[in-house]
Amino acid sequence: MVDLSADLGFIKLKNPVIPASGTFGYGEEFQTFFDLDILGAFVLKGIYKNPRPGNIPPRLHETAAGLLNSIGLAGPGAEELVNIIKRVAGITHTPVVVNVCGEDDEEYLEVAQIFDALDEVAMLELNISCPNVRAGGKCPAQDGQHTYRLVKLIKQNTVKPLIVKLSPNVKDIVSIALSAEEAGADALSLVNAYLGLAVNLKSRAPVFRNVFAGLSGPAIKPLALKLVYEVARQVAVPVIGIGGITCGGDVLEFILAGASAVQTGTVNMVEPAASVRILHEIETQMQELQIKNLEEIRGELKI
Amino acid sequence: MKEEKCRVVENININEKYYLMKLKTTTIAKDCRPGNFVMVAVSTTFDPLLKRPFGIFKSEPPYIYLYYEVVGKGSELMSRLKENDNLAVLGPLGNSFPVFRSENILLIAGGRGIVPIYFAAENYAAGNTLFLIYGAKSAGDLNLLDRIDSLPLKKTYLYSENGSTGKKGLVTGDVREIIIDNHINITFSCGPDAMFKSLNQELAGLAVENYASLEALMGCGFGICYSCAVKTRLGGYKKVCSDGPVFKLEDIEW
Ligand SMILES: Cc1cc2nc3c(=O)[nH]c(=O)nc-3n(C[C@H](O)[C@H](O)[C@H](O)COP(=O)(O)OP(=O)(O)OC[C@H]3O[C@@H](n4cnc5c(N)ncnc54)[C@H](O)[C@@H]3O)c2cc1C
Ligand SMILES: Cc1cc2nc3c(=O)[nH]c(=O)nc-3n(C[C@H](O)[C@H](O)[C@H](O)COP(=O)(O)O)c2cc1C
Ligand code: FES
Numbered sequence: 001m002v003d004l005s006a007d008l009g010f011i012k013l014k015n016p017v018i019p020a021s022g023t024f025g026y027g028e029e030f031q032t033f034f035d036l037d038i039l040g041a042f043v044l045k046g047i048y049k050n051p052r053p054g055n056i057p058p059r060l061h062e063t064a065a066g067l068l069n070s071i072g073l074a075g076p077g078a079e080e081l082v083n084i085i086k087r088v089a090g091i092t093h094t095p096v097v098v099n100v101c102g103e104d105d106e107e108y109l110e111v112a113q114i115f116d117a118l119d120e121v122a123m124l125e126l127n128i129s130c131p132n133v134r135a136g137g138k139c140p141a142q143d144g145q146h147t148y149r150l151v152k153l154i155k156q157n158t159v160k161p162l163i164v165k166l167s168p169n170v171k172d173i174v175s176i177a178l179s180a181e182e183a184g185a186d187a188l189s190l191v192n193a194y195l196g197l198a199v200n201l202k203s204r205a206p207v208f209r210n211v212f213a214g215l216s217g218p219a220i221k222p223l224a225l226k227l228v229y230e231v232a233r234q235v236a237v238p239v240i241g242i243g244g245i246t247c248g249g250d251v252l253e254f255i256l257a258g259a260s261a262v263q264t265g266t267v268n269m270v271e272p273a274a275s276v277r278i279l280h281e282i283e284t285q286m287q288e289l290q291i292k293n294l295e296e297i298r299g300e301l302k303i
Numbered sequence: 304m305k306e307e308k309c310r311v312v313e314n315i316n317i318n319e320k321y322y323l324m325k326l327k328t329t330t331i332a333k334d335c336r337p338g339n340f341v342m343v344a345v346s347t348t349f350d351p352l353l354k355r356p357f358g359i360f361k362s363e364p365p366y367i368y369l370y371y372e373v374v375g376k377g378s379e380l381m382s383r384l385k386e387n388d389n390l391a392v393l394g395p396l397g398n399s400f401p402v403f404r405s406e407n408i409l410l411i412a413g414g415r416g417i418v419p420i421y422f423a424a425e426n427y428a429a430g431n432t433l434f435l436i437y438g439a440k441s442a443g444d445l446n447l448l449d450r451i452d453s454l455p456l457k458k459t460y461l462y463s464e465n466g467s468t469g470k471k472g473l474v475t476g477d478v479r480e481i482i483i484d485n486h487i488n489i490t491f492s493c494g495p496d497a498m499f500k501s502l503n504q505e506l507a508g509l510a511v512e513n514y515a516s517l518e519a520l521m522g523c524g525f526g527i528c529y530s531c532a533v534k535t536r537l538g539g540y541k542k543v544c545s546d547g548p549v550f551k552l553e554d555i556e557w
Pocket of ligand 1: 340351355356357358359370371372373374375376377378379415418517518519520521548
């Protein structure tokens with residue numbers, strides 16, 4: 001028997017598999033595919049205070065082994081999400097993570113406080129890294145000072161564990177990670193989608209109105225692994241690895257690179273029951289490689 | 304809704320770039336209704352990464368039929384599948400046409416839009432009187448006429464834009480007259496956006512209930528990614544995959 005549990009310090013998860021924000025709906029949509037109780041945790045689709053329509057289509061463009069999206073955080077607003085979460089809590093015991101968004105620091109705080117007060121929520125994930133909201137893909141996670149200020153503001157006014165989700169679209173992700181840690185982040189999750197460009201040859205224009213869009217899927221896995229490796233070596237807080245994971249082996253690679261747990265994104269859209277398969281693969285692969293528990297290999301990449 | 308491993312029973316080239324695929328399913332065939340679609344994993348590698356949406360043309364449990372046009376990489380890969388190949392299929396997905404009894408229903412299909420229309424024709428014949436308008440660019444795009452001939456339709460109107468089959472012109476060319484002459488009170492339609500656009504204009508002011516089955520670029524097909532947004536007349540977006548694909552024609556902003 002192998003031990004699949006993943007220890008984040010402030011919470012011990014049954015296993016390291018956490019479906020990522022925006023690719024797992026509000027959890028309940030996946031109930032028909034598998035029992036949500038098998039998951040380590042899951043992150044709900046990003047939420048702002050008020051309902052948002054999302055970006056003008058097209059919102060999607062497929063690339064080789066990847067996906068560019070420009071959804072623009074369409075959603076029902078915080079009030080409605082509270083109702084949804086109460087409903088979801090009735091169907092699973094798995095820890096629920098709320099992906100907190102905001103147009104400005106005040107909104108981030110307001111949204112964070114709404115869900116901080118909700119018993120059914122286990123953790124908050126601060127989404128300071130969405131590439132699809134502002135033109136050019138700008139977000140707070142590209143500025144160390146802004147990251148520090150915002151994380152500090154949230155930490156000072158909330159009590160639940162706070163995961164800060166970082167952007168790969170920065171010059172020096174380690175310095176941003178250190179700013180978030182110094183400001184009190186309990187964990188870091190990385191990465192959000194990479195900025196990319198799709199061109200329509202016929203119209204000679206970008207495919208997306210926002211010009212750039214977020215690249216996710218298997219295409220970004222090596223890039224994400226590199227950033228997880230770099231950040232995990234420098235911070236003391238746990239790191240949650242995200243980017244292009246599609247199988248159990250990918251999960252173990254992220255753990256070796258230093259992650260304490262992982263989030264699976266695009267794969268959930270492509271294969272709704274992917275979590276079941278991935279969990280099974282982690283277990284068999286750990287047996288094959290004689291790994292008794294994840295802690296044994298975490299960050300043990302032999303350089 | 305379930306992801307199933309389905310076996311290809313037949314994958315026949317009907318004409319030029321059009322194929323008819325017969326798949327053996329576990330539960331999709333018996334659970335599906337006209338308007339429903341499936342997401343097909345056209346590749347087992349990551350390229351293409353996303354499943355492709357296809358309407359259900361016919362259900363004959365445990366079999367479903369897909370009628371598809373080769374337009375790009377995914378459909379091209381699909382066209383190469385052979386008997387006994389397996390593929391992952393998610394479905395049945397989306398809503399379906401509402402149920403009616405004792406109505407005069409006009410079915411309107413543009414090109415591959417015949418897919419949900421054919422399924423509806425088979426299912427709605429009992430109790431209703433059905434009429435069909437079926438049109439496409441040219442004779443090569445106007446397929447399955449022998450199958451359509453054997454449907455219990457009161458009358459069929461064929462069109463091609465270049466005049467190579469049926470009447471020369473657009474599907475929507477005579478739709479107003481056809482509706483008035485045949486005392487139609489319901490329409491079901493499926494086709495390209497341009498067809499819906501002109502249909503919406505032609506049908507304005509007529510006392511007819513219109514149901515349109517839409518297409519959109521899809522990521523997941525089951526309502527979680529918000530890729531398939533279509534703008535509604537009242538503002539805001541609906542998800543084609545889970546709020547649709549069948550909408551009231553006039554609820555959509557064309
Ligand atoms: C609900 C629904 C039902 C459908 N039913 C059928 C059907 O019964 N038979 C059939 O032949 N096709 C159907 N389609 C369209 C079919 O999904 C696309 O033709 C297919 O996904 C193209 O994949 P590809 O890899 O071959 O082409 P790609 O290389 O992905 O694209 C080639 C071209 O097709 C366009 N395209 C891609 N995806 C779609 C899409 N989802 N809708 C419209 N255009 C698209 C692209 O913009 C591009 O111009 C349906 C689509 C939807 C949403
Ligand atoms: C359709 C889509 C929607 C997403 N929405 C969100 C979101 O609301 N909040 C967020 O923090 N990340 C969002 N992401 C980013 C993912 O959570 C994840 O960080 C990214 O896709 C990389 O992981 P992957 O390669 O496994 O998909 C979204 C990604 C996709 C593809
Ligand atoms: S395709 Fe994902 S929500 Fe419709």
